[in-house]
Amino acid sequence: MSSTLNSPAERLRESFIELSARERARALLxxxxxxxxxxxxxxxxxxxxxxxxxxxxxxDGVVIARGTIDGEPAVxxxxxxxxxxxxxxxxxxxxxxxxxxxxxxxxxxGRIVRPVVLFETGGVRxxxxxxxxxxxxxxxxxxxxxxxxxxxxxxIAGMVGCFGGMSxxxxxxxxxxxxxxxxxxxxxxxVIEQEAGIDELDASDRRRIWQLIGGEQRAATGLAxxxxxxxxxxxxxxxxxxxxxxxxxxxRSEQVDTYLARxxxxxxxxxxxxxxxxxxxxxxxxxxxxxx
Amino acid sequence: xxxxxFDYPAQRAVTTRAHVGVVGSGDLxxxxxxxxNASALSAHVVVRTSVDGYSHIWKSVLDRFFxxxxxxxxxxxxxxxxxPGVVALRLAEAAEAxxxxxxxxxx
Numbered sequence: 479m480s481s482t483l484n485s486p487a488e489r490l491r492e493s494f495i496e497l498s499a500r501e502r503a504r505a506l507l508x509x510x511x512x513x514x515x516x517x518x519x520x521x522x523x524x525x526x527x528x529x530x531x532x533x534x535x536x537x538d539g540v541v542i543a544r545g546t547i548d549g550e551p552a553v554x555x556x557x558x559x560x561x562x563x564x565x566x567x568x569x570x571x572x573x574x575x576x577x578x579x580x581x582x583x584x585x586x587x588g589r590i591v592r593p594v595v596l597f598e599t600g601g602v603r604x605x606x607x608x609x610x611x612x613x614x615x616x617x618x619x620x621x622x623x624x625x626x627x628x629x630x631x632x633x634i635a636g637m638v639g640c641f642g643g644m645s646x647x648x649x650x651x652x653x654x655x656x657x658x659x660x661x662x663x664x665x666x667x668x669v670i671e672q673e674a675g676i677d678e679l680d681a682s683d684r685r686r687i688w689q690l691i692g693g694e695q696r697a698a699t700g701l702a703x704x705x706x707x708x709x710x711x712x713x714x715x716x717x718x719x720x721x722x723x724x725x726x727x728x729x730r731s732e733q734v735d736t737y738l739a740r741x742x743x744x745x746x747x748x749x750x751x752x753x754x755x756x757x758x759x760x761x762x763x764x765x766x767x768x769x770x
Numbered sequence: 771x772x773x774x775x776f777d778y779p780a781q782r783a784v785t786t787r788a789h790v791g792v793v794g795s796g797d798l799x800x801x802x803x804x805x806x807n808a809s810a811l812s813a814h815v816v817v818r819t820s821v822d823g824y825s826h827i828w829k830s831v832l833d834r835f836f837x838x839x840x841x842x843x844x845x846x847x848x849x850x851x852x853x854p855g856v857v858a859l860r861l862a863e864a865a866e867a868x869x870x871x872x873x874x875x876x877x
Contacts, residue, residue, distance in 0.1 A: 498792060517789070518789045518799070519787060519803065528771065531771045531820075532771065532820070533771055533793055533818050533820045533849060533850055534793070534818070534848060535793040535799060535848055536789070536799060536801055536846070539793075558792060558794075560794030561792055561793050562793075
C-alpha cells in the first residue's frame with residue numbers, strides 16, 4: 479500500500495499492534511477528533527467479576543470513541559486485549575452493541591456514521607457466560623442492520639486475534655482489515671487440540687497455526703479483504719480505503735451458495751493451507767480488493 | 771482479591787483527572803481525579819488488587835509516592851499483579867498526565 483515510501487525516515491513505523499485499545503481508536507480517527515463515550519471515569523464495570531474474585535477494569539476493556547474518519551462522522555469500538563484476553567462480558571459487549579445501535583439510529587435518520595470494530599478477543603467472557611453470549615448476538619444483529627446503510631469495517635490486528643462468537647461478528651462485517659500476525663477462527667488452536675486431540679492440531683506449532691488462520695491466509699482465501707502491515711498510519715489508510723470503496727455488492731455472509739459449493743470441494747483428510755487457497759481463491763464477491 | 775484504602779495529607783487542590791495503564795498481567799490501571807471533598811486537602815487512595823497479603827508493600831510504595839506528590843487527589847488503583855516498580859511508574863505517569871492537563875498540555 480505504501481510502496482512509494484522508501485527513505486529511511488519513512489520506513490520507521492509506529493506499531494499499531496503495540497497500541498492500547500484507546501490509542502488504537504485515537505490512531506484511526508482524524509487527528510484531534512477523538513471523543514470517548516463511557517470512559518473509565520464513568521466506571522461502568524462488570525458487576526460479575528468481583529463476585530468471582532477478579533479485579534475489574536474501569537471501562538470493562540472496551541473503548542468507544544466518536545470522531546471523524548476522512549472528515550465523515552465515525553464511531554470506533556476497540557477491545558482491549560490485555561484485560562481478560564479481550565473477552566466479551568455483559569458490560570463490554572453492551573457498550574459495543576449500544577455504540578453500533580446509536581450509529582444505526584443516526585443512519586436511519588439520514589446521518590451516516592462510519593462504524594469500525596477493533597476485534598481483539600477470545601470471544602465470550604466465560605465468567606459471564608450466557609450474558610456475554612446474548613450481547614454478542616446483539617452485536618451481530620447491529621452489524622447486519624447497520625451494513626444496509628454504511629459499510630461496517632472490522633480490524634483484526636493481533637496479537638490475540640478474533641475467536642468464538644466474535645469471529646462470527648467479524649465475518650458479518652462489510653470489510654475486514656487484517657495484519658499478518660492477526661488471526662481469525664471460530665475455535666482457538668488450544669481449544670481444538672484439547673477437544674480433538676494433538677493429532678488433529680498441535681497448538682504449539684505456531685507456523686502451522688498461522689498458515690491455517692493467520693491474516694495472510696484469511697486474505698488469500700477471501701475471508702478478509704485488506705492485508706496491511708503492522709503500522710499505525712498504514713492501518714488508518716487501510717480503514718479509510720475500506721470506507722472509500724463504498725458498500726460491497728453483496729456481503730460475504732449472503733454468499734451462501736458460493737461458500738457451500740466451495741466447502742463441498744474440501745476433503746477434510748487431504749486439505750492443506752495451499753489447497754484452501756485454490757478452492758477459496760479470491761473474494762466470492764465481484765469487486766476486487768487486492769492488497770499488498 | 772483484596773481491597774485496601776490509604777489517606778495522605780495534601781497541600782493543594784487537584785483540578786484535572788488522568789487515566790493510565792491497563793488491568794493486564796503484571797500491570798494496573800490508575801484513575802486520578804480531584805478528591806471528593808476538596809476543602810479537606812487530603813488524598814485518598816483505593817486499591818483493588820488480585821494479589822492478597824501485600825498491604826505493607828502497598829503502603830511503602832504509596833508512602834514514597836506521597837513524599838513527592840502533594841495533590842488532594844482521589845486515586846483508584848485496579849491491580850493485576852504489578853510489581854512495586856511498575857506501581858511506582860504508573861503513579862508517576864498518572865501524576866504527570868494530570869499535571870500536563872492542568873497546563874493545557876494534554877496529549
